[in-house]
Amino acid sequence: MSGFVTTAISGLLGQLRPASFRGIPFGVRGGGKALGRRIVTHRFPLRDTVTHEDMGRLERSFTVEAFLVGADLITRLKRLEAALETQGAGRLVHPHYGSLDVVVTAAKVAWSEARDLAQISITCEQYDPPAPQPAGQVNSGSLVDRLGLSSIAALVDEYSSLLTLDGLQDFVTSQLGAQLGGLGIGIGDIAAVYGFAQQVRSAVAGLLSWIDTGSDPGTSAAVVTEAIAALGVASVAGSTPDALLRVAAAGVPAPAIASDTPSKRAALSNAQALDMLVRGTAAAEAARSAAVVDFSSRDSALAYRDQVTAAIDDAADLAGAMGWDASWRGLMDLRAATVTHITRTAAPLPRVTSATPAETTSSLLLAYQIDGNTLVTLEDRAADIVRRNRVAHPGFLPGGAALEVLTDG
Missing domain, CATH: 2.40.30.200 (Elongation Factor Tu (Ef-tu); domain 3)
Structure with missing residues (x-):
């Protein structure tokens, strides 16, 4: 039998x-x-x-x-x-x-x-998925972009209303020019680290040469916002929007200037206003970048949300301390919209977790073992494993080694 x-x-x-x-x-x-x-x-x-x-x-x-x-x-x-x-x-x-x-x-x-x-x-x-129904819903990405531009406009207005060079000693203009040049060097160095120095070269040149092009107080805000915006465009293209956060964190620290004369007081006020403009603009541009950047995982999106909101909080606190009320309100509105948008964007994204293959295997097989239910994106998941873990060959993932992977779980 x-x-x-x-x-x-x-x-x-x-x-x-x-x-x-x-x-x-x-x-x-x-x-x-x-x-x-x-x-x-x-x-x-x-x-x-x-x-x-x-x-x-x-x-x-x-x-x-x-x-x-x-x-x-x-x-x-x-x-x-x-x-x-x-x-x-x-x-x-x-x-x-x-x-x-x-x-x-x-x-x-x-x-x-x-x-x-x-x-x-x-x-x-x-399974027949339900047909999408039209719904009245706010485009959260568009709202973040609009509020970001509004907050930058408020920063520029309040900066321009405080900046003063007329009737003062020449060192006041020289001091502002030196700070703008230092900002240009800093932005150029950050861009070089991320591999897009060429994309910001023209904007950086505007900062470096401001003092040689008429030194019009009104143009200082323009060269600052243009340079930070150029850095934002390049960082989004490279999927590295955190470059802007480095500018927001560094700002342009005011030099030690005694305030015992009208010119020195003006130089100190100008330096503090420039620092506020840079920090606030960089934080706002970082928020605007969140509206267009493609996040690879829920974890990376939520981490960036927390970093951006922290940068906006710091800039808003500084604006409040300096009495820049319009800038403070603009940054607070931008913060709320940014949290809503990134949280909504992150919800459907895969999570980052770890997987340890028992023996040497291929990236495609590991991706199938992790989530074979989504065959449409199987090859993309396999390529992400290779890229995320810097694997030398996609056909030979080392057995016994923990690997960072994406999962819908």
Whole structure:
């Protein structure tokens, strides 16, 4: 009898083709599919004919006869049962049906531990996602961009109203020019670290040469905001918006100037106003960058949210202490909108976690083991593993080493 059973199982194995549900593999040797139209037949008294009303396409129902064979039958069966009872649609990969999202409506299990064989009859229906409905919703990214520009405009207005050079000694203008030049050097150094010095060269040149181009007080705000904006554009293109946060944190510290003469008091006031303008503008541009940058994970988005809000808080505190009321209000409105936007953006993104393959494997296989339910993005996930962990070859991830990976969990 045992020989007959062994022969029967061996014959069955030869007929099975690979399939999976929610990434749990099993074998199949066929299946069934129900399709057609939903027809309502209308019958009327004293009439020999009927009419038929078409109510739309019949739900596409599939019958899958799944088989599990092997010594670890119980463990694999429990994993498949858990997948079948998970709420919502799941990805079915079938040799005949292809790859599609389905909702399991029923399943029946028959197994024999002695024979290391389980048969699972699965009934499921193709998942049709609901059609998107129009909704009145604020474009949070557009709001952040608009409030960012408004806060920068308020900073420029209050800076310009305080800045004074006329009728003062020449060192006041020289001192402001030296600070603008120092800011230009700082922005150039930061851009060089991130690899986009060329993109900000023209704007940096405007800061460095301000004192040689007429030294018009009104143009100092323009060269500052243009340079920081150029750094923002370059950092967004390189997906490194934190470059702006370094400018916001550094600012332009005011030099030690005694305030015992009108010119020295003016020089000190100018230096403090410039520092406020730089910190506030850099924080606002960092918030605007959040509206357009593509975050790779929920963790990176939320981390950037916390960094930007901290920079805005610091700038707002300084504005409040200096009596820049319009700038303070603008920064506070920008902070609220930024928190809302980044939190909403982060919600659907994958999380960063770690995975340790037991043995050397490929990035594609590891990505499938982590989240085989999302085959559409499988190659992107595999490429992210290689890039995120700086792996030399995508086909050879080291076994036993913890790797940083993305997961939808």
